[in-house]
Amino acid sequence: MSPDPPPQDKATLLIVDDEAVNLALLTRLLRPAYRVRAVNSGARALQAVTSTPRPDLVLLDVLMPDMDGYQVLAALRGRPETHDIPVIFLTALAEADDEERGLQSGAADYITKPIKPAVLQARVGAQLEAKRAREFMRDKNAFLEAEIARRMSDNEAAQQVGIRALAHLAETRDSETGNHILRTQYYVRLLAEHLQTHPRFRDVLTPANIELLAKSAPLHDIGKVGIPDAILQKPGPLTADEWETMKRHARMGYDAIERAEADVDRPVPFLVLAKEIARWHHERWDGTGYPDGLAGEAIPVSARIMAVADVFDAMSSSRAYKAAIEVDAVRDFILAGSGTQFDPDVTAAFEALYPRFAAIARRHADAPGT
Incomplete structure (x- = not known):
C-alpha cells in the first residue's frame, strides 16, 4: 500500500x-487522500471557494434550503476566479432528466445518493486528473506561446538589424546619413496609414503590408553600393554619362535583393516590397522616370509612396553636392508635381500630413557636418 502524499x-x-x-461521511471517505473542507450551505460555499487554499474540486449537494446547488454552481461559473473549478453534483435525484440538467448546468459529473465509496473515489480521482491535465496543457501552451513570441521577437530584431546593416552599407558609399533612413521610414508609414482607407489603396495598404512597407523602406537605395565613389560623392552636378550611371542603382538594388531572395526556401514578403521600392521609386506618374518608364497605376503603390518620402527628404537635407532646401519650398515642389511626377492621391495625402513631415524633419535633422 502506497503512503499518503504529503499534506502540501x-x-x-x-x-x-x-x-x-x-x-461527516464524505469527509471520512475522502480525508485520507485529500485535504477536505466542509460547509453546510451555498452561501458559505461561495465564501470558502475564495479563501486559501482554493479548492481543486467542489462536491456540491443539489437539494439545499435557501440556495440550492444549481444557484451555487451558477454563481461559481459567473466569477472569473472560480469559473474553472470542477464541480461534482451530489443528489438523491436519480432520474435521467435530473442528471442531464446537472451536466447542462456546467457540472463536471453527477453522483447519486446513497454514496458508494468506490464510485466516489473513482469519480473524484478522475476529475482531479482531468483538471491536472487541463492545467498542464494550459501551462504548456502558455509556455509555447511565450517561446514563439520570444523567437518571433528575436527574428524580427535580427531582420531589422540585417536591413539596417545593408542600408548603412549603402550610406558608407553615399553622403546620406542614418537619419535619412529613419526619416523616410516615418514618412512612408505616415503616408501609408493615411491612405489605407482610400478606395484606391485599401486593398493593398493593409496593416500587415504597412508594417512590411515601413520595414522595407531603408533598402530603397541599396543599389548605390554598385555606383563608383567618384559619382556618388561628386560635389557638383553630374555629367550626362555620370547621370546614366547613377540611374543604374535602381535596377542594381532590385537585382541584389532578388539574388538574396533566391537563397531562401520560401518567399519573404518584405523582400517583395523592398524590390518594388528599390527598382521603381524613381519612376514618375507621367511615365518619364527610370529605370523602366512606368506610368500611373503600373507603378507599384509602395514605390509611389516611397517616391514622395524620398524626394521630400532628399531635397530638405544637405548633401555633398547641394545645400538643404527649406521645407516649405520642398512642399511646394511636391505639390506642383502632382499628376506629373507623383500620384495625385499620394500628393494629396502628403499635403494633409505636411505639418507632421516638417516636424519629423526638424526632430530628426542631421547633425551639422554630417
Missing part, C-alpha cells in the same frame, strides 16, 4: 451539504 501535495476538496451526516 494533496488536492483540496470542498464539500457542500446541508446534512451533517453526509458531511
